[in-house]
Amino acid sequence: MPTKIEKDALTGRHTTGHEWDGLQELNTPLPKWWLYTFIACCIFAVGYIALFPSIPYGRDYFHGWLQASSRTAVDADVKALEAQRAFSMDKIKYTPIAQVKDDPKLLAVATAAGRIAFANNCQPCHGAGGEGRVGYPSLADDTWLWGGTLADIQQTITYGIRSGNDRARNSVMPNFGAGGLLTPAQIEAVADFVWGAFYGHAAEGQDLSKGRAVFAENCAVCHGANGEGSRTVGAPPLKSAVHLYGDLRAAIVAQVTNPRMGVMPSWEKKTNITGLDEATIKSVAIYVHALGGGE
């Protein structure tokens, strides 16, 4: 408690009575409204503490009477967004896919929904940008094993490939080597032919006629006489720079000897409980189509 209040001779003002090593403090009064504002702020703070999350209890905390939480707010926002999108998604469901693409508003919704659904479901095999990898076709290039139109893509996603679904895209590459349809020598010859004539690695003056004959007799029915492939049976084009199972000659031998045949699940809700609804499938098809190679 200050005791020695004096009048300062120089300024004619009172001191507060505080003294530190001979230094005294002049009394400069604070305006009263400032004090009242301070008190009002304190009262506001008490109310704020009561209404909002404020006091930590160790593991838990005081949630406040309003039970305010940014988590609940986010949930509400997400719900509101879903409700907002529900109308558009419904519209996408009942609109033919080509018309969805022509409607800028629906296209924007479909692209956004498709991107998310793609990242959640397709990315593990086909890659973040649809770039694919060995055995899993790239969706960003211009090669389509089963067709690259919007309708083709929608069908592939809905029913899958060799998925067991009744309407799945199905085909089998014969087991030429292990099944004994071709001798190892014939397999080497046909590999030479594909590697040389289609992959473009033919050595100068190399004789490919033996392999050509084997190809014409066994492979051309699906892969085409000129290696152009066939979409009706999902036979990959061989005269191409893009190769599903890699760019090595050994991969050709391996594929003819004991073929790998990729499987893609059916995404329709009816046969796949983790599947996607129709509007989402359409959205994914539109998104995939736009990755770079859509036809």
Next chain:
Amino acid sequence: MASMDKLRNAAAEEGKVSQPSLYASQVTVYPKAVHGPARAVKWGILVFCLTVYYLLPWLRWDRGPGRVSQAVLLDLPTRRFYLFGLELWPQDIWLLTGLLILSAVGLFLVTSLAGRVWCGYTCPQTVWTDLYMWIERLLEGDRNARMRRDQGPASLDKIWRKLAKHTLWFAVAFWTGGAFIMYFVDAPTLTVQFWTGEAATEAYVFIGLFTATTYLLAGWAREQVCTYMCPWPRFQASMLDEQSLIVTYQNWRGEPRGHRKIDAGKPANAGLGHCIDCLACVHACPTGIDIRDGVQLECINCGLCVDACNEMMVRTGQPKWLVTWDTLAGQKAKAQGTHEAFRFLRPRTLIYAGAMVVGITVMWAAMATRARLDLAVQHDRAPLFVQVRDGSIRNGYTLKISNKTQARAEFVLTMHGLAGGAMLLAEQPATPAPALVLPVDADGIGTFRLLVFGHPTPGSDGSQQFDFILRNATTGERTTYTSVFMGPRGG
């Protein structure tokens, strides 16, 4: 608090420890109306500032069909600032920084030349306080009438006048808050929406907020804002020097002050200075100080005391300008009977003026030469590149073209440094071509996804730099963006 003061006083009377309060009650200031040049200039500036503030949002500006038609509009949702013929994009926000720096330096310059004229004449706090005082005077009369009524008992006359004053104050506050919002949304639209209840919640909140602050600050807080809230009085001391023109009481001429007798020849008048100690300067002061105490923190340099004193000097037959604008150095010289000329050119003013000239030049040059065209390119990250059937490599890019002109334009995109490169827009069937024509709306940003086909240089590490060149087909303005084309290593 009042009862505490009473207790303290009682204690003091009893000879116990007396402690002056640490808190000061607000002393109501009743400024008296004055007439004179300072008042006239102050009215002029007030009318000009308020007219501009209230009416500017209503000024229209033709920017073509379908475009914003408000002359001054700070359109935050679309991120455009419209200032008459000028249109600023978010990239131009540094101009605001420049403007603020220029304003600060300008304030320093003016203060070192002519004291706190900003505070006295143009500060919004001063302008609105003055307007509110005018309303107060209109309804409650001048200083004496107001003081008498405030001290008197509650009467019908007192109540209706107070009620009318606060209603008018509130109306002005509301118009002030409303006008502020109109700088951010189209004025006629907002006005209609406000009264039909269709305006955005934010509009109501901000109008309410600015109505409340105007009413409180100009009606109630007044000089308290200048004295206790504003930082400017605190650091103005470093801008002022003995060469700054400030409102000054000419001590050497006025002292010793004193009431004089009517007959000028009476011996009682002998030895008195020109100051008749009538307190006219004190009564006119909007911050309630006595200018005769010298330079002080509360003085806003408005010069109303000059007008008030001049009136009294004329009436008492003495020379005018006892309270005047002068420098401390000038006063010192005059007290000694010499003369010191006002010095415009001092290191301080030259440095401030130089900084302003440099700032204005740089900003003007930057404004005049700023690009009306901007190109931003983002290379796809996944996948970095794609090989297509015929063996060539394809890269994906997202282009953003900013068309800052006022007309829709076609932009010609070409590439430089990518041999044999060709491009097309994704999702638009076409044969890849070496050049594309891309239309972008007036004042718009066009986003395009571009697929570029090429063959990377053999033996390289797969990535190759090249330039996108974009040209506005109408104006011919060009810009270049250096990007990269990726391919397999050793491709």
